[in-house]
Amino acid sequence: MSIETTLILIKPDGLYRRLTGLTIDRLDASGLEMVAAKIVSVSKDLAEKHYAEHVGKPFYPNLIKYIRGEFHGLSDHRVLALAYRGEDCIAKVRAVAGATNPEAAAPGTIRGSFGRVTTAGQFENVLHASANPADAAREIALWFKDREILP
Numbered sequence: 001m002s003i004e005t006t007l008i009l010i011k012p013d014g015l016y017r018r019l020t021g022l023t024i025d026r027l028d029a030s031g032l033e034m035v036a037a038k039i040v041s042v043s044k045d046l047a048e049k050h051y052a053e054h055v056g057k058p059f060y061p062n063l064i065k066y067i068r069g070e071f072h073g074l075s076d077h078r079v080l081a082l083a084y085r086g087e088d089c090i091a092k093v094r095a096v097a098g099a100t101n102p103e104a105a106a107p108g109t110i111r112g113s114f115g116r117v118t119t120a121g122q123f124e125n126v127l128h129a130s131a132n133p134a135d136a137a138r139e140i141a142l143w144f145k146d147r148e149i150l151p
């Protein structure tokens with residue numbers, strides 16, 4: 001185990017449905033520390049860089065629309081980008097977040113409590129959380145400047 005930093009994005013459904021406070025509550029209750037936070041307007045370029053691993057998958061076009069708020073009629077494309085830090089942080093945040101598919105996510109997880117699947121089959125799962133140390137490093141560099149994160 002080691003001290004890790006992970007990237008979290010509260011996605012447009014989380015902002016639109018006023019789930020920001022509830023989501024941060026769950027993250028804070030995990031004993032991890034918030035070390036960065038900002039609202040970001042997600043450009044197409046940033047969305048595509050962030051989800052590069054999913055290019056070509058059937059859900060990819062809608063994934064880009066979803067993270068840019070286009071399913072919620074949000075013209076400003078906003079998400080809340082956070083970095084959390086602590087012992088074994090990446091796995092702990094993934095555990096608090098729950099499974100990718102909100103209908104499969106365990107009760108008590110953020111996605112199990114607040115996520116939903118739309119009638120069109122889109123997973124609206126409230127937040128993104130880095131999957132592993134390599135992804136976390138890449139994603140933090142994509143979303144934050146060094147000076148925006150507590151050292």
Ligand SMILES: Nc1ncnc2c1ncn2[C@@H]1O[C@H](COP(=O)(O)OP(=O)(O)OP(=O)(O)O)[C@@H](O)[C@H]1O
Pocket residue numbers: 059063099100121122123124125127128129130131
């Ligand atoms: N089968 C699917 N159908 C619809 N949307 C999907 C599907 N699989 C993944 N997604 C969407 O793509 C996102 C990225 O998928 P990924 O496999 O990286 O899941 P994740 O790591 O749990 O989620 P995230 O990367 O957002 O934290 C998911 O959060 C979800 O919004």
Ligand SMILES: [Mg+2]
Pocket residue numbers: 129131
């Ligand atoms: Mg992922």
